[in-house]
Amino acid sequence: xxxxxxQIAFNLKHNITPQTIQKPIPEKTVEIKxxxxxxxxxIPDVIMDLEKEMQQAAEDLEFEKAIFLRDKIKQLKYxxxxx
Numbered sequence: 001x002x003x004x005x006x007q008i009a010f011n012l013k014h015n016i017t018p019q020t021i022q023k024p025i026p027e028k029t030v031e032i033k034x035x036x037x038x039x040x041x042x043i044p045d046v047i048m049d050l051e052k053e054m055q056q057a058a059e060d061l062e063f064e065k066a067i068f069l070r071d072k073i074k075q076l077k078y079x080x081x082x083x
Contacts, residue, residue, distance in 0.1 A: 035075055043080045047073055 011018065038046060054069035 035072070035079055038076070038079075040080060040083045043076050047076050047080075050076070
């Protein structure tokens with residue numbers, strides 16, 4: 001509470017109005033949750049798209065997203081090999 005009071009006093013003294021942060025919404029989020037329903041004939045195309053998206057995520061320093069995509073790619077490759 002003490003820290004909050006100091007912050008309010010500082011804001012009043014310097015005419016600062018607190019504002020909500022503005023974060024950009026990602027353009028494309030990965031929606032592949034269940035790969036079992038993807039037809040085997042479509043899997044290579046999906047893998048290629050995910051690899052491109054993974055590379056872009058790594059370039060954009062979005063490593064968690066890149067790791068998620070890598071895991072989905074592995075899952076799809078395993079599914080393709082076992083069909």
